[in-house]
Amino acid sequence: MNFTKQWFKGWLGYLKPDLIILDIMLPFKDGWQVAKEIRLTMNTPIIMHSAKGEESDKILGLNLGGDDDLLKIALTLATISPGEKGIVT
Numbered sequence: 001m002n003f004t005k006q007w008f009k010g011w012l013g014y015l016k017p018d019l020i021i022l023d024i025m026l027p028f029k030d031g032w033q034v035a036k037e038i039r040l041t042m043n044t045p046i047i048m049h050s051a052k053g054e055e056s057d058k059i060l061g062l063n064l065g066g067d068d069d070l071l072k073i074a075l076t077l078a079t080i081s082p083g084e085k086g087i088v089t
Contacts, residue, residue: 017044024050024061032064039065
């Protein structure tokens with residue numbers, strides 16, 4: 001699907017969300033740019049969702065309009081204890 005700026009703005013305007021959880025690594029544009037564009041027209045709280053754990057990435061997201069950040073945790077079966085593997089698989 002081709003996400004154009006007009007489509008995205010129309011979609012957000014139609015939904016009027018109470019909260020936006022925004023991934024940083026989107027396929028069509030980075031989430032930082034999207035947050036910046038959202039802030040031009042909306043004051044909806046934005047939680048930046050990212051696998052990037054660097055302090056500078058968090059600061060950038062907050063400076064571009066994010067209200068908070070949420071770090072993605074990537075788990076593999078090798079990092080999960082044996083007792084927890086039965087829950088995951």
